[in-house]
Amino acid sequence: MKRSLLCMGLLASLIATFSHPSYAKVQYDLKNNQQVATVNKQAFSNKLLDIMHKVSTAKKKELTRGDVLTALIENQLIGEYAVKRFGVDKLVENNKVVFPPDIVAEQELRSVIQVAFDKELAEARKKLGGTLDKNISQEQPIKINEWDSFLPSKDKLLLEIKLTDAGKIAAQKRILLQYNFSEKHKGTISLWDVYQRQNVQGRNEIHSRNADFTQQQAREIVVHRFMDYWLETQSTLTPQDIKDIKQALTYKSYHDGFATYIGIAADIHDDVQYLKDLAKKVTAAEVKSYYQHHKADFKRIERVKAQHITVSDEKTANMIMEQLKKGAKFADLAKQYSMAMDKSTGGDLGWIVHNRNNPNWLSTLAFVQPINVPSRPVRTPTGQWEILLVTAKEEGYHPANSETVRYLASQVIARQKMVKEYQNTRKNLIQQADIHISPILKKEMINLEKDVMIAKPSEEDHHHH
Numbered sequence: 422m423k424r425s426l427l428c429m430g431l432l433a434s435l436i437a438t439f440s441h442p443s444y445a446k447v448q449y450d451l452k453n454n455q456q457v458a459t460v461n462k463q464a465f466s467n468k469l470l471d472i473m474h475k476v477s478t479a480k481k482k483e484l485t486r487g488d489v490l491t492a493l494i495e496n497q498l499i500g501e502y503a504v505k506r507f508g509v510d511k512l513v514e515n516n517k518v519v520f521p522p523d524i525v526a527e528q529e530l531r532s533v534i535q536v537a538f539d540k541e542l543a544e545a546r547k548k549l550g551g552t553l554d555k556n557i558s559q560e561q562p563i564k565i566n567e568w569d570s571f572l573p574s575k576d577k578l579l580l581e582i583k584l585t586d587a588g589k590i591a592a593q594k595r596i597l598l599q600y601n602f603s604e605k606h607k608g609t610i611s612l613w614d615v616y617q618r619q620n621v622q623g624r625n626e627i628h629s630r631n632a633d634f635t636q637q638q639a640r641e642i643v644v645h646r647f648m649d650y651w652l653e654t655q656s657t658l659t660p661q662d663i664k665d666i667k668q669a670l671t672y673k674s675y676h677d678g679f680a681t682y683i684g685i686a687a688d689i690h691d692d693v694q695y696l697k698d699l700a701k702k703v704t705a706a707e708v709k710s711y712y713q714h715h716k717a718d719f720k721r722i723e724r725v726k727a728q729h730i731t732v733s734d735e736k737t738a739n740m741i742m743e744q745l746k747k748g749a750k751f752a753d754l755a756k757q758y759s760m761a762m763d764k765s766t767g768g769d770l771g772w773i774v775h776n777r778n779n780p781n782w783l784s785t786l787a788f789v790q791p792i793n794v795p796s797r798p799v800r801t802p803t804g805q806w807e808i809l810l811v812t813a814k815e816e817g818y819h820p821a822n823s824e825t826v827r828y829l830a831s832q833v834i835a836r837q838k839m840v841k842e843y844q845n846t847r848k849n850l851i852q853q854a855d856i857h858i859s860p861i862l863k864k865e866m867i868n869l870e871k872d873v874m875i876a877k878p879s880e881e882d883h884h885h886h
Contacts, residue, residue: 447856447870449863457486458858460494468658469493469665472537479536487865490858493669494869498850500675503682512678517582518621529670530663531648538656545651549602553643559599560636563612568630571595571612582624584616592616597639606650610639618642683839685875690832699835711830712821719826722775723817725787728768730754730808731761731801738798738806745795751810760805768810787811840875847873 451458458465474489503512515522535542549556563571571588584592592613601607615638616627626634652658680686684693712719728751732738741754752767759768775784782802786809790796796809819825851869858866 446852447858447866449858449860449866451857451859456859457490457862458494458856460497461855463497465490465493466662466665468662469669472533472666473669476533476536485865487862488868490862491866491869493672494851494854494856495847496669496672496676498854499679499847500672502846502850503675503679507679507682509675511682512675514678520618520620524618526667526670526674527645529674530667531645533666533670534648534652538651541656542648542651545655546647553600553640553647556600556602556647557598557640557643558601559596561597562636563595563597563630563632565630565632567595572628572630582621582628589613597636598643600643600646602647602650603654606654608646610642614642615639680843683843684836685839685843687836696832696835696839699838700831703831703834705827707834708827708830709821711834712826715830715833716818719819719829720816721819722788723815724772724774725790725811725815726772726813727770727787727790728752728755728810728812729761729763729770729783730759730768732758732806733760735798735800735806738808741808742795742798745808751795772815783807783809843875844872 453464455467456464457467457470470486470490470493473493474484474486477484477489477492513522519525520528546552570591571584573585573588593611595612596609597612597615599607599609612635615635616624618638619627623634623638652663682693682695684691684696687693687696730738730741730751732741737758741758744754745751752769755761755764755768761768763769770783770787773784773787775788782799786796786799790809790811792811792814794811796807798806798808801807
C-alpha cells in the first residue's frame with residue numbers, strides 16, 4: 422500500500438464518519454492560547470496544527486482544523502497502542518528493498534516543511550541566487566575506471582545488492598561535490614552519503630555504474646541540507662516545534678502501519694496474515710449464517726447454450742469475423758464454412774456444463790463469453806480455429822457446503838471482525854484518554870466523538886500500491 426505523506430487521516434479514502442451517539446468524554450476547556458489540545462497531558466501546539474492543516478489541505482482542501490486535530494489525536498492514541506501490542510518492527514517496513522526507516526522519516530519531515538513553508542523556502546533560495554547551483558562546487562562525477570574501487574565485480578553473482586566493507590570505506594572517502602550556504606554551513610557529499618539513502622532501485626542504479634544518477638542524487642542531498650540550514654537559521658520554528666512535527670509523523674507511521682498490518686486496505690484475496698488467522702477461526706455456523714443472508718453473492722453460471730464455427734486457418738476465421746460484424750447470421754456461416762460435424766445444425770453445441778474439476782478450453786471460453794457476442798477467433802489445442810457464440814446462460818448457486826462458499830464467506834467474515842475490532846479499539850482508546858481541547862475548535866471536532874466506518878478498499882487503493 423502506498424502511504425501518503427501529506428494526508429493526515431488514516432488512509433483518507435478508506436474512512437468516513439457517520440452519525441452515532443457521542444461516546445468520547447472530551448473536555449473543551451483548554452485555556453492555554455499556545456495549545457489546541459492535550460491528550461494524556463501531551464500537548465498539541467497551535468503551531469503544529471497550523472502546519473499540519475496547511476499540509477493536509479494542500480491535498481484535500483475541504484479538511485478543517487478540527488479534522489486534522491482529530492487525525493493527530495487518533496494517530497497518537499492508536500499509534501501508541503499498536504506499538505505496545507505488536508512492536509515497531511511489525512508496523513514499520515525495514516528490509517533490503519525499501520528506503521531505511523530513518524531516511525523515510527527525514528523524507529516525511531522535509532515533505533511537510535516543503536509544503537508548509539514553500540514561499541519562505543523559495544525566498545531563501547532567491548537570496549542565494551534563485552537556485553542552489555551557485556552553492557555547489559568541486560563536482561567530481563565518478564569516472565568509468567573508478568567504479569571497481571567501490572563495487573563488486575560485474576561478473577560476480579550477488580545474493581544481495583550491497584557494498585563490501587572495503588567498498589564502503591572507499592565510498593566514504595570519495596567526494597562527489599562540495600556545498601556552501603554560509604561560513605558555518607558548508608560541507609561535502611560523498612558516494613556513501615548517496616548510497617546509504619537509496620532503496621533497492623537506487624542501489625541497482627549505482628551498481629549499474631550510473632554516474633549521472635549518482636551525481637543527481639548528490640545534488641538532491643544538497644537540497645535536503647539546504648532545508649536543514651533554513652530550518653536552523655531562518656525559520657520561525659523552534660527545536661520543540663520540529664520535535665512536535667517529527668513526533669506527529671512518527672505516530673502517523675505507526676497508525677498507518679497498524680492499518681496495513683491488520684488489513685484495513687486489503688481485499689479478501691490479499692495476503693494479510695492477520696486476516697488469514699481470523700479467517701481460520703471462522704466457524705461453520707458463521708459461514709452458514711453468512712450464506713443464508715448473502716446467497717446472491719454466491720451465484721454461479723450452471724450451464725451455457727452455444728454455437729461454434731470450426732475452420733482450418735486464421736485467415737478464414739478472420740474473414741468470417743468480418744462477415745459477422747456486417748450482420749451475417751452465425752448459423753448461416755457455420756453451415757457454409759464450418760468443418761465440424763454439427764455444421765448442418767448451424768454449429769449448435771447445445772447446453773455446456775462446466776466441469777470445474779476438469780475444465781476444457783471450450784467450456785472455459787464459453788463460461789466467460791458474453792451472451793450474443795461472437796468470440797474472437799481462438800486457436801485450439803489441435804491447431805484449428807474456433808469462433809464461439811453463447812446464446813443463453815442459466816444461473817444457480819454454489820452449494821452451501823462447498824469449498825468456494827467456505828473460503829469466500831470466511832474471508833469476508835474475517836474482514837468484518839477486523840473492522841469491528843478496529844472500531845472498538847479506537848472507541849475505547851478515546852474513552853480512556855484524558856483529552857482537553859480548546860473551546861474554539863469544539864464545532865469542528867464532530868468526527869472525534871463518532872464511530873468510524875471502514876469502507877471496502879477500492880481498485881485505486883490496490884494498484885497504486
